[in-house]
Amino acid sequence: MKFARGFKSYCEQLVQQVRTELGLGELDPIDMDALACHLCIPVWSLSQMVLAAKESRCCLNVSEVYRKVSAFTFFEGSRRRVVYNEEHGLARHRSNLAHEFAHALLQHPPKDSGLSCEAEEANEAEAAWLGGAIMLPAHQARHIAAIGMRREDAATRFGISPEMLRYRLNVTGAAKMAA
Ligand SMILES: [Zn+2]
CATH class of the missing domain: 1.10.10 (Arc Repressor Mutant, subunit A)
Structure with missing residues (x-):
């Protein structure tokens, strides 16, 4: 994936700016809870969603969701909420959140907002890159x-x-x- 010129250095600057705003030291790991709070993005576990939907973890379709989902963003109007799979290990969980927060920092629109496949792919590649830089x-x-x-x-x-x-x-x- 070839990024627009300057994208990678923009990501490093963006991460540095966010880290400064969070008051993190040079060598501190990123704090995902603080980042979620800073971005005003409520974060829910899948189990909270399942509970709210009055479903059970044992349901076949719920198990299927747990198998497939790492994390995703859904929109209520322009507001984002991130849902994560709490059954993933800590490092993967942090990385899953970083990816979703990267979409937010890059102000990517919702997935079903009519972008072309190429544009969707480009957004995914950008979020993957920035997610890594956040981590x-x-x-x-x-x-x-x-x-x-x-x-x-x-x-x-x-x-x-x-x-x-x-x-x-x-x-x-x-x-x-x-x-
Ligand atoms: Zn993504």
Whole structure:
């Protein structure tokens, strides 16, 4: 996926701005609850949705939703709400939320708002990129490489999966720096 010129550096700036607004230190992991609050996005677990719909977790269709859904955004007018699958592990859960918050930060419209498939795909790729930058900004990736932090320690320290860590170290060029 080729992004518009300047998109990646815009993402780093956006993340830095949000981190400053949240009062995070350079090496603090992102706090998803604080970010949700900052963006004024209510966050619900699937179990809350299931309860509100008076359904049961054991229902076949509910189980199917749990199998398929990581997190999604739904709109009430222009207001967003994020629903997440609480059965995912912590690192994946954080990453799922980061992806949805990335859509919000990039002001992407709802999925069914008539965009072309290409535009939808571009929005997904953008949210995936910004979601990664939210989880591990480039300066943190470079720090990990610069001090030769053990990968397991880095993943724990920043609340990300080993796969996300590897991906961010690669795409930020930090992995090359460490080599
Ligand atoms: Zn998405």
